[in-house]
Amino acid sequence: MDHRPLRKGVRAAAALLLACGLLAGCAGGKGSGDGAEQVTRTGTPGAAGLRDPYFPRLGNGGYDVRHYALTLDYEPATGRLKGTADITARATQALSAFNLDLTGLRVDAATVDGRPAAVHRDGDELTVRPAEGIAARAGFRTVIRYSGTPRTLTHADGGREGWVRTADGALALGQPTGSMAWFPGNHHPSDKASYAVTVTVPEGLRAVSNGEPRERRTRAGRTTFVWRSTEPMASYLATVAIGRYETRTSRTPSGLPVHTAARGNPALLARIPKVLAWATEKFGPYPFSSTGAIVDPTVDVGYALETQTRPFFGAGTFDESFLVHELAHQWYGNSVSPKSWRDMWLNESFARYAEWLYAEEFHGMPVRANFDAAFADRANWAFPPAEPPSAADISEVPVYGRGAMVLHRIRQAVGDDTFFAILRGWAATYRHGNASTDDFTRYVEEEAGEDLDDEVWDAWLYGRERPTDPSA
Structure with a gap:
């Protein structure tokens, strides 16, 4: 992240999380999956937080996510989102229940390995109790169907994260906690995973995410875009940008795909290959299978962000130094x-x-x-x-x-x-x-x-x- 010219900080987000019991020293309530020693024949609940020094209840214990398949349907006119999160994970202990982080949105249904699962909600914590316990080291698949109007987290200095509505679409930004505003998951940077993101929007809009585009199809006035990120990614680096962007695909001299979605400034976008070549000389081989940028000067969130393979630049943040900063993050912070x-x-x-x-x-x-x-x-x-x-x-x-x-x-x-x-x-x-x-x-x-x-x-x-x- 680079928060010039506005100093973003996370003070309002910290205040919100304090109310939700996610910050250190907070006495927020705990759900049934808070990691207490509720021993059963089929294991114990995974912890409701990873005891991060600053966000101890962010993330969840007892499992490691391997892959997120997110299917989103968004209607900009109403701000409503319908989503399905198909999460493939491996248990790191015998589990009778486990938690996911999700704020604001309603859970409509949940299954674990194809069988209905009970879900208990306590603030931003979802405790999922499968029909049968999960053995240690076993792989398992959780599907959460959810809907609602995603939240925007607004900071005291005007910076925003989470799901940010724009004039013709939306933008998802996740540092440090905003990713749980648009999909359920293990939202701590220590649990990285691959991603497939499928987004359906009204025809005429574009939907851009991390990684590489896999498919685009239009039916009955709505267009679906499919993106896939095969390299591991922390959830706060996942993004979706929806709007009337000009999208382009090119290649660097070395053959690396460059995917951009922007409103203007083609000259600086054209410098991405040269800056990337310089960074590769200094920092070593580029760690991902594509690069690019999302540029939207109509969105003022107060910072630029190193969203993986596709850094975001908002109002006042797309110049050469910002570009160097966010591309350097692809090595340091993202990989x-x-x-x-x-x-x-x-x-x-x-x-x-x-x-x-x-x-x-x-x-x-x-x-x-x-x-x-x-x-x-x-x-x-x-x-x-x-x-x-x-x-x-x-x-x-x-x-x-x-x-x-x-x-x-x-x-x-x-x-x-x-x-x-x-x-x-x-x-x-x-x-x-x-x-x-x-x-x-x-x-x-x-x-x-x-x-x-x-x-x-x-x-x-x-x-x-x-x-x-x-x-x-």
């Missing part, structure tokens, strides 16, 4: 995803540092000049980037600017050859996986062959005070 929301700096520091590298190479702006500007900005010293004080701070300034300073301090400590090998090696080692801050510091020290506590981690990553000398 290498955070283990928890505390690890967000690993997403944003790399993407911001990519901007600095690009500005130096193409615009004569030395990385050191950007480092010095970030060092002088007192907002970057509000808290350590690896330890945001609360869920409301995970997209605030230090996560970006001070995080990028950490990377530059690593570069100064280990030298250019080792540093750029680390950039490429980190993306390759954790490709399509999840990683934490501890994973990163350990990886860097192993590659550098030295302890960086005194030189980097203590002062720059975890320190509470700004060093007196930016070179120290």
